Amino acid sequence: MRIGVDIDGVVSDSYRAWVRELNGHFGTNILELKNYDMHLDFGVSWEAMGKYFDDNVAHLFDIPHPVAGAKEGIDKLIREGHEVVYVTARSLEEEKYTVRWLEKYKIPYEHILFTSFQCKVEYALHWKLEIFLEDYLGNAQAISEAGIPVLLLDASYNKGELPSGITRCQDWHEIIKEIRERSSYPKSASI
Template sequence: MSLNLCIDIDGTITEAYYWLNAANRYFDASVKPYQVKEYDIHHVLNVSREAYQEFYRLHWKELHGEARPRKYADLVLWKLFMQHDISYVTARETVTRDITVQWLRNHGFPEMDLHMLGSHYKVDKAKELDCDVFVEDRYENAVELALSGFQVLLMDCSYNRKPLIPGITRVTSWLDVHEEIETINLRKQKLAPYIA
């Protein structure tokens, strides 16, 4: 039995703080990863949203191109890819598609459907893809998805350590992700005869 999996990119398959060194240089700041307590980066840097957007506009290519993948993300995604239907679902704008596809190739990730929403709202896309499990790092996204009935694996980051609601499971690595998805799949297989 296979599952429909939705996988976020930034902070989920990439390291969560890959933007930090460049942002510190640009804004003459010295923020450390453990000090990143919220998702909105301009708040973390104590600059205006407009100032951060200008930084991103100037540097998005190198930020996304030089991001490092999380440990074991590629290996686990290949294992899952052999058994399940997987889609990348990201808030990135479509203008970043080429660099995103190239980054995924360069780091040995399986080539799967890539949905670039240009928005953090992912519920409608999860419904469209009949998602069984969504792997995500943004707390607000996880809550929205869980409240809409989706099972969410929340990749642990300093900015998402808030109370979990039913439907959200915190994971600390891609090995955890694999284990949780295997457990969910086994549970689904056991239930299948009763809901068929």
């Protein structure tokens, strides 16, 4: 299958690292994000949050560790014949930080689409993605409404009921299991 893979919150454990940095910067003590739009949790404007990210982009894109199991999961998907297309809300100006980070953790990449916060649906349709891994509920809903099934990696900011086209996965182990069930992977093979 050709699989769309979001980066922040799915491959890069970005929010954990960013919340720590933002607490230091804004003098807050947020432990868990309730909103994907972080400025709401931190009680600052979208602009103030955007400026902080613009001013510290190289650092902020360098510090996260990979999400547990993400590198191994992507290695497995590629080994099992799937094609991975990263679709990120990051901008093309942030390509060098993104590539540097993927290389740092030896996470394979071929295609990375930078949407600059534009809707991911057009990219997903244009690239004929057959399934999509995402952590942001807004994207997940839009992509599934376009007919592409979504696996939503569980997070504190995406709780709640899901429509039928979206399947919640607790971790990368469940993501791999779901993809194997939907593809022709031999059922007897071990995970």
